[in-house]
Amino acid sequence: MDNDYFSIDSILAENQKIQCTFKFDIPDMGHLGGGNERDIKALSKISIPMWLAYIMLYSDWADFVIPTPFGARVRNALKAEARSVRLSSLVGAGGLWYGFGKMIMDILDDAQAKEISDVLTKAFRGRLIEVIDQAQHFAALGPSGGGGPTGDSAQAFREGLDGTERELFALAQESAKRTKRWYEDSDKGRRS
Template identity: 35%
Template sequence: MSYYDVDAILTDAQKVPCTFEITVPGLGYLEGNPGNDIKQGAKLELPLWLGEMLAVSRNASEESNLTLDLPKCLSAHVVNALKADARTVELRALAPHFYALGARILDLFEDEELSSVLSESFKKRAREIADQAHNSGRSLGDAADFLRGLDEEERQLFRTAHESTKAVRVWMSELKKA
């Protein structure tokens, strides 16, 4: 991952639920209450990069400033839907960078089940993506409905598979001519 990777920046900007473990004076504007404090136990959604920084930092009494919770897009409901049939879940509606966010969250949480579910769902969906890319006709416009539910990594996979299929067709037609 590059420092200038736009997808990584957008993934880090994804909001995640956090619970403050301490009272923070003067930051009430994060809750929409300018001039007030954020009280201990307050729950709000912060960008992943900020939540991560505050979660790993410690205050003077060696307590964590806040705890990160799993985002809604990785909730038990979504995990169960992915287990049932990963191909039917519209990941883009949950998070545009679903798998990248999942990988970042797995860096912070050690959750073997979530890791397994994300890995298996990507494999199942990749088969469908490859099939659609190889059979979508000559243009990407034919697959617009299918692309609507894919997250960014899956869209890139689709584009790559589609372009490689076109390149093989061109190569095969040139071989026939020769």
């Protein structure tokens, strides 16, 4: 999520497309749009990957629209109930919704960036407890108990976790498991 050059996460988060509207004709680059045309015409809309979009936007060759994972529909859904939104389906499997959001936030002007930041922060806070609760629940199940009495909504939530949340889930689960193991084993054998 950081903008570090060597951060793998940030490279992965860049692997998302945003829709740009070109302001000028760009000759001989039509293949980028996937069409048969030779040039990119002005005012044509093309989805280009985030890493390419930077230079386009900063050079003022194109404008972009806020991508659908952060559009009004998703925002409203998050406002209604953050835990019922499937972030992973918004950005593809293993996608980094928060990382992508952070990138969008960085290229927006201030008022809009604030808005996105609020959306991201609220969503993160709203979902965090559920992530940790489920992680601890799974840590308590032990190695064999896979399913357990979890409802469909819990499973849907787990499938909807984005990459960042998955990482948190794993951290919490591992730590809870480790602590539980310590509390439970009576290591008299080791001591005597």
